[in-house]
Amino acid sequence: MLAGSYNPLLVVLSVLVAVLASFTALDMAARVSASRHRGAATGWLLAGAVAMGTGIWSMHFVGMLAFRLPIPLGYAFWPTFESLLVAIATSLFALWLVSRPTLSYTRLALGALLMGLGIAWMHYVGMAALRMRPAIDYVPSRVALSILIAVLASWAALHIALRMRARQGALPQRVAAAVVMGLAIVGMHYTGMAAARFPSGSVCAAAAGGGIGVEWLAACVVLLTVAMMAVVLVIPLFEQRTQARVLQRRNSTLSASLDDARKELFHASRHDSLTGLPNRQLSHERIDQLLQHCHAARLACAVMALDLDEFRHINSAFGAQAGDAVMVDVAEQLRRLLPDDGLVGRLGGDKYVIALPLADDAGATPLAERIVVALGAVRMDGRDMRVTASLGVALYPAHGATAAPLVAHAEIATSHAKLAGRNTHARFAEWMSADAEQDRRLLQDLRQAVGTPQLGLHYQPRVHAESGLVTGAEALLRWRHPVHGPVPSGRIIRLAEQNGLMEGIGQWVLDEACRQMRSWHDAGHSGWQVSVNLSGLQLGSPDLVEQVRQVLQRHELEPSRLVLEVSENAVTRDAEAAVAVLRAIAALGVGISIDDFGTGFSSLLQLRRLPATEIKIDRAFVMALEDSDEDVVVVAAIVALGHALNMEVVAKGIETPGQRTYAERLGCDHLQGYQLGRPVGPESFMRLYGGGGL
Known part of the structure; x- marks a missing residue:
């Protein structure tokens, strides 16, 4: 076997070139990742691939030049050029890989394998450029070890590049990372060289057959190495100067438009x-x-x-x-x-x-x-x-x-x-601020309003879902204050309940609603029903059942034409007494409706005990039908429950065509809400809905 030797200075030079190539690779990878424009990123990617590939190739051939045999050596042009192209292609792939937004461990390992094989290919193609006769004899185990080192070095290079990109390390950290990567690449090269054995009497055909001489190769390597160093040094300087010019131009523009910007900002803030x-x-x-x-x-x-x-x-x-x-x-x-x-x-x-x-x-x-x-x-x-x-x-x-x-x-x-x-x-008006003194003044006005035209009933239509026909109305209390205008019904009920007026007002509402329904029946609408709300205090009155019986007799109204609405909360105040009263009312033939169903704490329990003929789904569920799948499921369950108990289901608070469509598809029997009709006085009600349908 021919005994080879190494030039120590060139070996050290090869290490420096490898470190410099690694530093270039890290710098270019960071620039590719940081670039916001696709064109700029592509430019940095290509420039980085050329610089990094040239650096790896130069390191390889510096190491080859450091190797000495006792025979003349030369290098065939095309294998040498092929090894350069392989180095650049491998570097292009590596830079592209680390510039991806995300990189899984699987893709990292696959990329390291492909990059390592590319580096090994570059090395052994470069060795083949010697055209040794007889051919170089390689130790398989060392070749495998060199390839393994190339793969591991590639994995380390990719991993370090990713970490440096995420952390944007300072210059000492980048130099340290470049040293680690450079030593890994050098280790692969010299392990591959150690795998090569040159039989005695070997001749370098490239030296004898017009290949590239060692002197020319050395000049080429030096030229490419200098070019790579220029890339490393000149590009950052060029970028700094470009940024400085851009910054100067921006500052001048900013200074010129600062007053306009202040004016616009001031206007926008107001x-x-x-x-x-x-x-x-x-x-x-x-x-x-x-x-x-x-x-x-x-x-x-x-x-x-x-x-x-x-x-x-x-x-x-x-x-x-x-x-x-x-x-x-x-x-x-x-x-x-x-x-x-x-x-x-x-x-x-x-x-x-x-x-x-x-x-x-x-x-x-x-x-x-x-x-x-x-x-x-x-x-x-x-x-x-x-x-x-x-x-x-x-x-x-x-x-x-x-x-x-x-x-x-x-x-x-x-x-x-x-x-x-x-x-x-x-x-x-002062009473709107919910102060005790204002409540007192409003209560005094309410006492005077009872029995006068200030208090009246408005009626909101209720529509049969399938036919679209008006089936009746809900009676709603309205108070138009002579000075303050409309007073919310919730405020009226609260004041009346707190000050002992609720029983009298409630009895008047019941009587007026039945009187109006009698009038509508006489006008040909005998199928209509009227719904009247009962408060919790009315449910607690021992005279309520008799009041209902008398008002039906007084206006000669069939009990089934009247529906009394109660909320779950009203029932739970005194559940036993309320259930007994409602059962007595139901025995008269009057319908019982559970209002705002689904908002109480014991809905199913009360539903089982109450003699209800219908349930009204709370408007909060209805209003969310178009936006919430959960509310669709809830309404569907309420409808199924009501029908299973032989109750009719009313959807209240319908304000859009979409809500109406949902309520109809889910099987609600009756519909009520602003989309169908707002509460109006009795004369307007007949004028709008006396024809029957909507």
Whole structure:
């Protein structure tokens, strides 16, 4: 065998080249991953592959040059060039792999195997460029070990590159990582060289047959090594200079446009981005300025808070973009309605604020009515939208002297307008603030209202789900205060129950509802039913059964035409007594309905004990049918339970066509809600529904 030797200086040089190539690879991998533009990332990827591949190839041939045999050596051109292409292709694959957003352990191992095989291929193709005669004799175990080292080195290189990319390590860490990678690559090379044995009498055919001489190869390696170092050194400098020029250009542009940006930012911080209206902060400031003007001119001032009714249904049915279009159109409608000295602002969400000077307080009511009516003309994509709003009015100086209390009082009035049935307006009154003294004053007014036209019943239609015919109505108590306007029914019931008025008011409601039903029967609607709500206090009255019997006799009304609605909470106050009273009423032939079913704590237990003929699904479940699969399941279960117990099921609170469709498909027997009809007076009820269907 020919004995080989190594030049120590060239061996050290090969190690340095390997470390430099590794440093280049880490730097390029980081740049490829950090690049946000696909074109730039591709450029860095190709440049990195050339630099890294050239570095690995240069390290290999520096190691080959370090190897000496006692015969002339040379290298065939095409195998040498092939080994360079293999090194570049392997580097391209490695850089592409570590630039992926995620890299599983399986893909990492597969990539290390392919990259290791590529490096080994490059090495042994480069060895084959010697064209030894006879051929080089390789020790199989050492060849296998060199390939294993190449795979492990590739795995270490990929793993380190990924860790450096995630942590963005400092320069010392990157140098340390490059040293580890370089030593691993060198280890593979010299293990592969140790596997080669050259028989005695071997001749290098490449040296004898016009191959690349050692001197030319050394020059080529030096040239490529210098080029690689230039890539490492020049590219960061070029990038820094480019970034510096870009930064300088940006600074000059930023300096020129800073004033404009400040103005835009200031405007954006005080205006709504969608409608361009003043936001809450700016609206308060301008209202305060308007109040100062009104004070100086001895004028009144109206501050109104407007809240769109069930605006979320528009978003659900047509999408957020359609909802935004409606918000913009509402803003335009309000602008057109107000004089030049009026203010329209957006408080947030679907809430607006309006302020304008008035000659006197009386001018606020007609303006509020015009606003409510005008919103019916809102359009979206060329078609009319059914938009309603609740509007609250506060007046200067009666309800406040500055913007903050006036807006707050207007918002309170808006809430009461919603409770009073929505699509209406309400003027702020002190009793709306739920103070004990205000309750006392309102209670005094309620005592005086009993027996007068201030108190009346409105009727909301109930529709048969399958036929679409009106089957009756629910009687709802309404109080229109002569000064404050509509008072929410919940407030009436609370005051009446707390102050001993509930029995008298409840008896009047029952009598009036049956009288009205008798009138409708005489008009040809003998199939209609009327539903009347019973409070917990009425259930506790020992005279309730007799009152029901007498009112049916007085108006000659069949018991089956009357349905009394009770909530689960009302029954649970004194369950035993309430169940006994309801059974006695049911024995008369009067229907019993469990209202707001599903909200009590003992629904199934009460359902089994009560003599109910129907259950009304709480509106909270119905309103969520279009958005919640869970609520669909709940409603379906309630319907199945009711039908299994021979009860009819009523879906209340239907406000959209989609909710109606769901309720019909799930098997509800009757439907009730604003989508079918709002509560109206008896004359309007006959005019709207006397024809029978919807």
